Amino acid sequence: MHQKDLAIEINDVPGSNGALIINFRGELSSLCISRISGTFDTIDYSTIKFVIADMSNVTLVSSAALGEFMGGRKRLVESGGDLVFASLQIDLRSKLNMMGANKIFRFYNDTRSAVNAFRWEYEKHHEHLHLSFPPFLKLVPPIRSLVSRVAKQKGYSNRDSFRIETIIDEVCNNAIEHGLEGANKSIDLKMTINPAQVEFTVTSVSDPEKMQALKAMIKSDEHDLSKLRSDEKRGRGLALIKMLSNELTVDCNESGTSVHVKKLREE
Amino acid sequence: MNIEFPYKIALSFPGDLEYIPSIRKFISEVLQVSNFSTKFAYRSEIIVDEISNNAVNYGCRDENASVNLECLIYEDHIEFDIRDQGGSKEHIDRLHSAIKAEPEDTISNKGLGIEIVRMLSESMDINIDDQNLTSVHIIRKREES
Amino acid sequence: MESQIELLYEDIPGRSNARLIRFVGDLDATNVQSVLEKLNSLFSEGFTRLVADFRKLRYVNSAGLGILLYFTKTVREKGGSFKIANVCENVYEIIEIIGATSLLEIYDELNEAIAELN
Numbered sequence: 001m002h003q004k005d006l007a008i009e010i011n012d013v014p015g016s017n018g019a020l021i022i023n024f025r026g027e028l029s030s031l032c033i034s035r036i037s038g039t040f041d042t043i044d045y046s047t048i049k050f051v052i053a054d055m056s057n058v059t060l061v062s063s064a065a066l067g068e069f070m071g072g073r074k075r076l077v078e079s080g081g082d083l084v085f086a087s088l089q090i091d092l093r094s095k096l097n098m099m100g101a102n103k104i105f106r107f108y109n110d111t112r113s114a115v116n117a118f119r120w121e122y123e124k125h126h127e128h129l130h131l132s133f134p135p136f137l138k139l140v141p142p143i144r145s146l147v148s149r150v151a152k153q154k155g156y157s158n159r160d161s162f163r164i165e166t167i168i169d170e171v172c173n174n175a176i177e178h179g180l181e182g183a184n185k186s187i188d189l190k191m192t193i194n195p196a197q198v199e200f201t202v203t204s205v206s207d208p209e210k211m212q213a214l215k216a217m218i219k220s221d222e223h224d225l226s227k228l229r230s231d232e233k234r235g236r237g238l239a240l241i242k243m244l245s246n247e248l249t250v251d252c253n254e255s256g257t258s259v260h261v262k263k264l265r266e267e
Numbered sequence: 268m269n270i271e272f273p274y275k276i277a278l279s280f281p282g283d284l285e286y287i288p289s290i291r292k293f294i295s296e297v298l299q300v301s302n303f304s305t306k307f308a309y310r311s312e313i314i315v316d317e318i319s320n321n322a323v324n325y326g327c328r329d330e331n332a333s334v335n336l337e338c339l340i341y342e343d344h345i346e347f348d349i350r351d352q353g354g355s356k357e358h359i360d361r362l363h364s365a366i367k368a369e370p371e372d373t374i375s376n377k378g379l380g381i382e383i384v385r386m387l388s389e390s391m392d393i394n395i396d397d398q399n400l401t402s403v404h405i406i407r408k409r410e411e412s
Numbered sequence: 413m414e415s416q417i418e419l420l421y422e423d424i425p426g427r428s429n430a431r432l433i434r435f436v437g438d439l440d441a442t443n444v445q446s447v448l449e450k451l452n453s454l455f456s457e458g459f460t461r462l463v464a465d466f467r468k469l470r471y472v473n474s475a476g477l478g479i480l481l482y483f484t485k486t487v488r489e490k491g492g493s494f495k496i497a498n499v500c501e502n503v504y505e506i507i508e509i510i511g512a513t514s515l516l517e518i519y520d521e522l523n524e525a526i527a528e529l530n
Contacts, residue, residue, distance in 0.1 A: 015330060090482070093445065094452040102449070109284070109445060115330050116283050128333070129286075130279040136270045142296035149289035186275070284441050309471075309502045316473045320441050379510055380474035386509040 006032045008039050019050040019118045021086075021111055025057040028065035036065055040072035049081035049122055052114040056087035066099055073105065081122075082106070086114040120154070120195060127154070129191040135176040135204070144169040147191060147200075154193055157267035163244045164198055164263060170237040171259050175204040178214070185256075197246075199262045206257040214238070214257075215250045270301055272342040279335045282327030282351070284320065291315045294338060301340055307410055310387050311345065317380035318349045318403050325362040326351025326401050344389070347405040359399045366393060417443045419450055430461035430529055432522075435469040439476035448479045451494075460492035463525045467498035472506060484516055493517065497525040 007025040022039060043051065053069065055061075073083035084106040088096065093107060108114040119125035129150060133139050148165035152158065168189075175187050188203040206214075217238050242248055247262035276297060280286045295312040299305060315336070322334045332352040339346040354362065365378040384405065385391050392404045417437035424430040431454055439447060454462060472480075484494045497519040499507065507513055519525040 013330075090445075090448065094449065094456075097449055097453065098456060107445070109441075110324075112327065112330065113283065113285075116281075119330070127281045127283075128279070129281075130277075132275075132277040134271075134274045134276075136274070138270055138300040139276075139297060142293050142300060145296060146289055146293040149292065150286065153285055153289060186277075288438065288440060288442060306502070310505075312471070313473060313506060316440060320473070320475065379478060383474055383506060383509055 006035060008035060010039070010042070013115055013118065016115070016119060016123060018048055018122060019052065019115070020048055021052045021054055023054045023057070027060040028058060028062060029060060030062045030064040033064050033068055036068040037071070040068065040075070045075055045079055049076065049079065050118040051076060051083040052111055052118070053083065053085050054087055054111050055085055055092065058092065061092060061096060063099060066096070066101060070104065084108060084114050084117070086111045124194050124196060126192050126194045131189045132186045135179050135187055137173070137176055140169060140172045140176070143172055143189070150191070151193065151198060155195070156265060160265055160267055167241050167244050167261055167263060168200060170241050171200065171202045171261060174237060175202050175206070175259070178206055178210045180205045180207045195265065197262060197264045199260070201258050201260045203256050203258040208252070211250065211252050211257045272340065274340055276338045276340070277335070279333050282323050282332040282334055284323050287316060287319045287323070290319060290336070297338070298340070298345070303409060311407060314347060314384050314387055314405060314407065317384050318347065318405065321362065321380060322349050322351040322401070325358040326354045328353050328355050328358070344406060344408040348402065350402045351400065353399045354401065356399065359395060362395065362401065417447060419447065424463065424526060424529070427461060427529055429458060430463065431459040432463050432465060434465045437469070438471040439469060440471065440473045441475040444475045444479045448483060451483050455487055455492060460487070460490070461529050462487070462492070462494045463522070463529070464494065464496045465498050465522055466496055466500065466503060469500065469503060472503050477507065477510060477512060481512060481515055495519060495525040495528065497522040
C-alpha cells in the first residue's frame with residue numbers, strides 16, 4: 001500500500017494577513033494522517049485566524065483525515081478563527097455531508113468566495129457597489145430594492161435593511177426632484193458596505209439655490225416631523241433620513257451636489 | 268421626470284456570485300418599469316444572470332476585482348455590455364472551451380449558460396483581449412406583445 | 413448569502429420509498445450546491461422515487477438546470493427516479509431552449525407524475 005501522490009501546498013491569501021489557503025491534491029486517506037496533522041502543526045496560530053482548505057483536486061477524504069481537519073479547526077476556533085472547505089467536488093461534498101461534516105464546517109463553492117468571507121468577517125472589508133442612472137422617478141423603487149437586497153445578503157437584519165431602503169429612497173427622490181432643470185445628467189450612487197456600517201454618496205447636478213436650502217435644512221435641529229408644515233415634503237424626507245441615519249452631510253462643488261449618508265448597523 | 272428613451276444604467280459590483288441575484292432582479296424591475304413585459308424582463312434576467320456568472324467565474328482573477336455592467340435601454344430593444352477585470356489563463360481557456368461547447372453537451376454543463384444567452388438574444392459578441400479582459404455585448408429586441 | 417430557495421417535503425401516500433419535494437423560490441448559482449446536497453441526502457436516506465413540484469419555482473438558470481440534469485442522471489444510474497411537475501412557463505422555456513425536455517422527466521400535473529411512480 002502507498003500514499004496516492006498526496007500533495008500539500010500552503011499559500012498566503014494575497015493582500016491579507018491572518019489567512020492561509022492550503023491546496024490539497026490527491027487522496028486524503030488514512031495513510032496521510034501524519035502529513036495532514038504535520039501541515040496543521042506548521043501553522044502559527046498566534047497570527048493565522050482563517051484557513052481555507054482548497055479541495056478542488058481532492059478525490060477522497062477518509063474519516064481519519066476528516067478528524068485531522070476537525071483538530072485543525074478546533075485550534076483555530078479556540079483563538080476566534082475558523083477552517084473552511086472550498087471547491088469540493090460534488091460527490092466528495094455529498095460523502096462529507098454523510099459524515100456530518102456540513103454540521104461543523106462551512107463549504108464554499110470556490111476559494112474566492114471563502115477569501116471574501118474571511119475578508120468580510122475578519123478584516124471588516126469594505127465592498128463597493130456603484131450605480132449610475134438617469135433622473136427618472138420610476139427607477140427609484142428598483143434602486144431601493146437593490147440596495148435593500150444587498151444589505152440583507154450581507155447579513156443585515158430585515159429591520160436594518162428596511163431603514164437603509166428608506167434612506168436611499170428619500171435621498172434618490174430628493175436628487176431627482178430637486179435636480180437642475182434641463183441638466184439631464186446621470187445620478188451617481190456609491191454604496192460602501194462592511195459588517196459594521198453602510199455608507200452612501202449620491203451625486204447629482206442640482207439647482208444651486210435649492211442645494212443651499214437643503215444644506216440649511218440639514219443643519220437645523222428640527223427632527224420632529226409633526227412640527228413641519230404640511231407642504232414641507234422635502235423637510236419630512238430629510239427629517240426621516242436624519243432620524244434613520246448616523247451621519248448626513250451635503251457637499252456642493254463644480255461636479256454637482258453630493259449627499260453623504262452613513263448608517264451604522266444596529267442589529 | 269418620466270422615462271425617456273434611450274437611457275443608460277451602469278453598475279459596478281464586486282466579483283462575487285452572491286451579488287448576482289440582487290443585480291439580476293434589479294435589471295428585471297428596471298425593465299418592467301420601462302414598460303417591457305414581465306416575460307421580456309424574465310428572459311433578460313436570465314441573460315444578466317448568465318453573463319454575470321461567467322464574468323465572476325472566469326474574469327475575476329484578483330480578490331478585489333469587480334464587474335462592470337451597462338444596460339442601454341431603447342424603446343424597441345436593450346443592449347447589455349459586461350466587462351470583467353481579467354481572468355487567469357486557466358479561466359480564459361475554460362471560457363474558450365465553454366464558448367465552443369456544442370449545444371448537446373448539456374450533461375457536463377459546459378457552455379450551458381452561453382447557449383441560453385445565445386438563444387435568448389438577437390446577437391451576442393464575446394471579445395477576449397490579450398490582457399485576458401473579457402467583454403460581452405448582447406442585443407435583445409422587444410417582443411411583439 | 414444564497415438566493416432564497418426552500419424545499420418543502422411531503423410523504424406520498426402508499427409509497428414509503430417516495431417523497432414529494434416542493435421547490436419555492438429561485439434556483440441559481442448561489443444555492444445549487446445546497447439544493448443538490450439536500451436531494452442527495454434524501455436519496456441516501458432511501459427515498460429513491462422523488463417527485464418535484466415546481467409550481468412555486470419562479471426562476472432557474474443554467475447552474476440550476478445543470479444540477480437537475482446531473483441529479484436525474486445520477487438517480488437513474490442507481491435505479492431511482494426524479495420526476496418534475498407543474499413547471500411554470502418561464503422555467504419550461506429555459507429547459508426547452510437548452511434541449512433538456514427529453515433529458516428530464518417532466519409532467520404537466522403533479523398527480524400524473526405520482527401515478528407514474530408505479
